[in-house]
Amino acid sequence: MSQNSASHNSAPLPDCGVARFLLLLDGPWATLIVRELLHGPHRFTELMDALPGISAHTLTNRLRKFVRHGLVTRTAYPEIPPRVVYELTPLGHQLRAVLTAMDDWALTVPTSAFTPTGG
């Protein structure tokens, strides 16, 4: 598999900035995790608590991907009980502008976009 296969096929996405963003921030939870991390370092359970509905499985996978791509750092303290802290890298913090833009856009939506005719 090539490294840019967001889908599963030979003709994936174009190589624009938007596509690059989408490759790393894929899935509905990914962006929300970053959103929480923007408030500061979080432990695993703190993220679980801050993201009601997310599963440990999903959180683990997203976090690992972020760490792998340099958006997040993972610091494990060899204590009993163990403690692991996730923190955004400078690159991750740059995402604040994108998140803010999303939030700002949602404010312009007159709520009618979320109550479409056909469900």
Place this chain on the structure above:
Amino acid sequence: MSQNSASHNSAPLPDCGVARFLLLLDGPWATLIVRELLHGPHRFTELMDALPGISAHTLTNRLRKFVRHGLVTRTAYPEIPPRVVYELTPLGHQLRAVLTAMDDWALTVPTSAFTPTGG
């Protein structure tokens, strides 16, 4: 099914602006379609041509969702051959700020985020 089930479960996403954005702009192609539409009205085949790799099936589904949620207008001209033009609504055009933020972020990425250690 409820209208906000991005996933399939009873505890979906929080109701923040970011989540709302994610509900409408889901999947890797959705945002890229909007990106093309920001350049002006497009016919179906023009979008197919502008988005190498996308299938008619996917394009149709994304377009229908956008129209349903008021991000895009669909204008069909009763001609032979038929002509259908898709155009962003003012709400859709507001997304430009988000797309620009994504693009801007991707420029700060030193390309190392796309060549991770473990693939």
Place this chain on the structure above:
DNA sequence: CGGCATCCATTAAGATACTG
């Protein structure tokens, strides 16, 4: 506490074939 492994449900998306 912070995971990981396995199985399973949902869905975005591609391939193909067909219609008005």
Place this chain on the structure above:
DNA sequence: CAGTATCTTAATGGATGCCG
């Protein structure tokens, strides 16, 4: 040209159980 219908694949994401 502009779809629609059906089948299939891949990947996110949830549920459960187990481990250090």
